Amino acid sequence: MSNAVPDTERAWTVGTAPGIFPSIGHPIALLRRPLDFLNSLPARGDLVEIRLGPLRAWMACHPEVAHQVLMDTRTFDKGGPLYNRLRPLMGNGLVTCRQDAHRRQRRLLQPDFRPSRVADHADMMRREAEVACREWRAGGEVDVSAVTLALTTRVMNHVLFSDSLGGAAAAEVGERLAVIVRGLFVRTAVPVDAPFRVPTPANRRYRHAVDRVHTIVDEVVARRRRGGPDGDRDDVLGTLLSAAREGSSGVTEQEVHDQLVTLLLTGAESTALCLASALDLLARHPEAERRLHAEVDAVTADQPRPGPDELPYTRSVVAETLRHRPPGWLFTRITTQETTLAGQRLPRGTTVLYSPYLLHHDPASFPDPERFLPERWLPGATADPRGAMLPFAAGSRKCLGDTFAVAETTLALATIAGRWRLRHLPGYAERLRPAATLGPRSLVMTSEPRVHAPEGTAPPARSLALRATTAARAQDPRTAGDNGVDDA
Template sequence: MKDFPSIPTAPRALPLLGHVVPLLRDPLAFLNSLPALGELVRVRLGPMSMIVICDPELTRRALLDDRVFDKGGPLYDRLREVIGDGVVSCPHQAHRRLRRLSQPAFHQARLPDYARAMTSCVRETADSWSPGQVLDVPAEMMTTSSRIITATLFSDALPSTAHGRLTDDVTTVVKSLYQRMFLIPPLDRLPTRGNRAHVAARARLHGTVERIIAERRADGADYGDLLSALVAAHDPEDDRPGMSGAEITDTVVSFVLAGIESTAATLSSALDLVARHPEVEQRLHAEVDAALGGAPATHADLPRLPLTERVITETLRLRPPGWFFTRVVTADTHLGGHLLPAGTSVAYSPYLIHHRPDLYPDPEAFSPDRWAAPHPQPPRHAFLPFAAGARKCIGDSFSMIEATLALATIAARWRLEHVPGHRGRLAAAVTLELRDLQMRARPRTATPAPAVPAPEGKP
């Protein structure tokens, strides 16, 4: 058994800063360089250090043992400033109860109703475009995903002005969180423009959510949305009442942040990748024409959209919105033959795992059919867009349905072409997102026909 100091340290650490510069300048390339150093690699963040898990099996072990590898570390320390201790970010000791209370909101029986709201919101977006219009795709997808989360969480309880402010506040908070992870106190409290904007947006976001929750609890009606399910929830294994007001607020803010930003990033990348691969685009259009005939996609259409779902799955592999997460070790433990003392910060990266050539042949290629039979499937622990174990994303099915319906509905109506000079660039913040992606909307006419089969060995 090796001791803690024997874990190799990533090269090119700077005095005082450690590895902050490569983690800010090109974090994806930096992460992908780490597996060559070992299964566990030490990375320095100023005076602090964390251990990056580079091996998929060790990552799986850490995710399954959520008591020892608890939510914490540099990222979650910052996230808790925004989302508190809801079901997404709470410590292990509180998680099981909050998970039981939140789970009914995502019961399979509720998904068709949520899907109707999703379809309506995506149709509103598709109807708003005009032939030849140049679209700011990330902004369009942010608007769409925020409409969906508002409709499914709050039953459209927000007026348009409040809805716009909610979206702006989410954008401000999310875009500053990654940088704040590297701010050592008291730098995070200095009255800089960025710090002031972050704190103000965070306060407005909580104020908006708290007002809606107070109105809903006073009303007492069940609107069939996520918030109604959370307010009405009672733990079948506990005589205590359901969630407190603070727990509901923290959980709802968590859902707002994840539901808007992650889905928008996934859809922006999917539209970009499809346009870059004409053969996939042709087959996608053939599938949606045959399944939808030009109509918006509904929950009932999902079984007829297998390629659309594979496009979303491959997008989540190639560009997972949640690309980097941290945990904290709560008791002395062993991982990869090394002793990790209690209090150690560890990190894992779905992006790193998803781009390993030993797990995914030609990992940089966009190949939706790698997920189709008879292609051999990667190990379950090698695909982590929603994490794994007891802390797996509670809204994974919700998110997959949302993204699949949105992509199918857009593809049925429009063909999007890249605008020269604005073909998008990946930016790694709290989410992995595209920036400066502009595409021109070309109308399509549905041509019902059997889906075009994939040529042997082609994507």
């Protein structure tokens, strides 16, 4: 029998998604209009059956059902189409490993991403954001998608490799990463391998991009190894090499490689998309932009280099961006034994999906979900009574870098907003096409230098800082759904 968390007494509803094509299932709907398809599912039930080709899968459409999946990691382990496609790319790293290997891996890497360690990187994050917008010109066009990915790749280069990746290699990683994420979603929605073995130009580009990322990481590791123990630095690569030399930790050379590839790809891509989405959404919502500018101007007048907790409204913008457009928008799990979910008996090996995008856009959890309202997350607001906010998952497999990502995005957004206002090009229309992650991938905007508000028109810096103290953990998307086990 399963040791899953028992269902509550409520009467769950179980349904089937409409529009099944014979022998194909729902991949056409997922590929053509994935977000609309997801948003249609809660009306069908709390747990909804979908078909991925011949594969029968179940989508968790209620927050409690999603939490049961996320909190019982031994019954609902990492697996299914998404992770089957990610493992050839990331190997057996922290994101893709099975539950029996996860605790050891997380304990090893956790110290590099604790809040105190994140605070040590704050100046570096601000500095890289300053570099990102240093060459902008009034009225000039800015490739926001490229700029944000280059920024987050440089940040991860510092954290993982102490900048030893090199500028050219870091730029190439960003380019290859864009190819990889475009190809991953198609490989997830189409659960058969045959189409991807054909040497089409797209398949060749994907394989070449994967090979190059692996090669670049191997070259960095080899250079560090040649330096011996005395060449170790205070970075993630140093942590991994030290553990591998000890022998008793169980870290192999392959795991060193897999962890670095995993953290490089997930750390750069997801944060870049969140930052680009925030800049895009602020340009569409002038009142939210005005409030953010007022906070940044007031706080930096008193504290030139504020931390993320001193910027409560900016953090709320990041939180609402994560709700509105979670970069990680669709995930799969696989049952390791027979179990019951929302009253539905599931045999061993069943694929279960959950979607932060679906949960974040359900009006039962977030009224008027299509509106961008950072005020949902300010101190005193009760934005998420049902626990539906899951941008970083929950439980023992909650994202290791959640605090890091929120801090990086908050500081980068404040740094850019203190200097520039970004505007959409004439005729621009939003075209969100999810890949392995969700966010704008070809966003070009024009830059306008900021004219700071006259003294007295912005909220007092001291009151903002005081509010930040009380807001540090309140309505924080980093802790939404957390199980309180910091090093699980």
